[in-house]
Amino acid sequence: MPKKTKDKKSKLKKIIRQKAKKSKREVLKIPQLLRGMKDILPEDQKYWDLILDKAIKLAKDNGFKKIETPIIEETSLFKRGVGMETDIVEKEMFSFIDQGGEKVSLRPEATASVARAYIEHGMFNLPQPVKLYYYGPFFRYNRPQSGRQRQFYQFGLEVLGNALPVIDAQIILFSYVFYKEIGLETEININSLGCNTCRERYKKVLLNYLKPKKNFLCSSCQSRYLKNPLRVLDCKEEKCHEVTFKVPQIVDYLCDSCKNHFIKVLEYLDEVEVPYVLNSRLVRGLDYYCRTIFEIFPKSAEEKESSGQLALGGGGRYDYLVKMLGGRETAASGVAFGIERIISKLKEKEIVFEEIKPQIFIAQLGEEARKKCLKIFEDLRKEGVLMSESLSKEGLRGQLEMADKLGVKFTLILGQEEILNETVIIRDMENGVQEVVDLKKIVKEVKKRLGMSNGAA
């Protein structure tokens, strides 16, 4: 073929292709997931179901009541609650102005909302403490990374209206038990931040200690030094660790009442044999925390806490928050669990859960049979039999294949002949043995074979 024609041809083809592509795109414009968002697909739901079932059961057993607050709140709630200076509020909030000109934000965490609800609905008039649990999506506009999405789910507890250390211990015990029940060994890191008075006192001590060594700190710690000196303590940078190696610990500077509180919490934990690690470097990022704070890490023999270990959950006491939001002085304490992080840990540990499998598959041949099957399916389902079908399929072979894939114990087969005789074939999928049963007795027969009680007793 002469070159020219060929070139012409291929060019033409290319143009046609591009045109087709372009018009397809213009027409279809396939929508895409927003950055940092994830679909939770059917195959993953078993993890979510398990975790939530366990969490909700535990929460109810412990006397917690569910609360759901809106996903959007006034931006000022989080500014006042979580803290102006915190990164969460400063740069990680999904904020926008709504059609009414209101400054609103997608909630980055739950505690501020729960505290708001506590005040707004006068929950201080209820018997104290008020014990609440919540579950739902939260939003932070940060760069996605492993264990960090822009929309993520938390389950959490809040106990409002009591200052006793036993509350903190209860919450930590709950956390420990919860992780254990879903199959994760954890390690609780615990510390006390003291009240405002002791914290301010400690800050001074810390600054004095750091001052001469300031230049040895990493660059981000240099700025932390000014903004939030406590944060220098949990920097992962090697050189900062060296500087803070012998740093005075906050627990040594607690006032008597805070010290007592902390000791009590630890005593309670000893009593219920919850293992914990005192971590004087633990500092939490939200402004409202005071006294007891803790984070829950996966317990791993090999990898030390060093780097990259993400907390599976965390919490602490927040005695000032309710007042800061305009309520009366209300001591409170809470915890939040990061569901995605838990799931990825479960997957990593290859902790798998069996999905609930259907027990009976119903196969049909012909329109009459299909009609009948619709009825039988419903009859059996009402009796609590886990059913499956592919009523939309034709051909027995395909249907049996389907039944096989689903892993059912028995398949019911209904064709023209069975319709005429008013019978059903029951096929044992393990050995292929079939039996013809009277259509009227089918419910009874199936239940018998599945070892279900007959109800008639």
Place this chain on the structure above:
RNA sequence: GUGAGCGUAGUGUAAUGGUUAGCACAAGAACCUGUGGAGUUCUUAGCGGGGGUUCGAAUCCCCUCGCUCACCCCA
């Protein structure tokens, strides 16, 4: 927000700058209204997007979007 790596059907992958982008699995259909773990045949579906270099780009360059990872921060 900063930095690094990566983008080929639903998934996993292949293609010294060179014809029509190939393979496997999955999915759907037919063989086949009468018996599953199988086969055969067929079908659907892809170079993230945009520009540039070139006679010619999945391949090279730029931009952008997205993913992954780290930093920051946090669940």
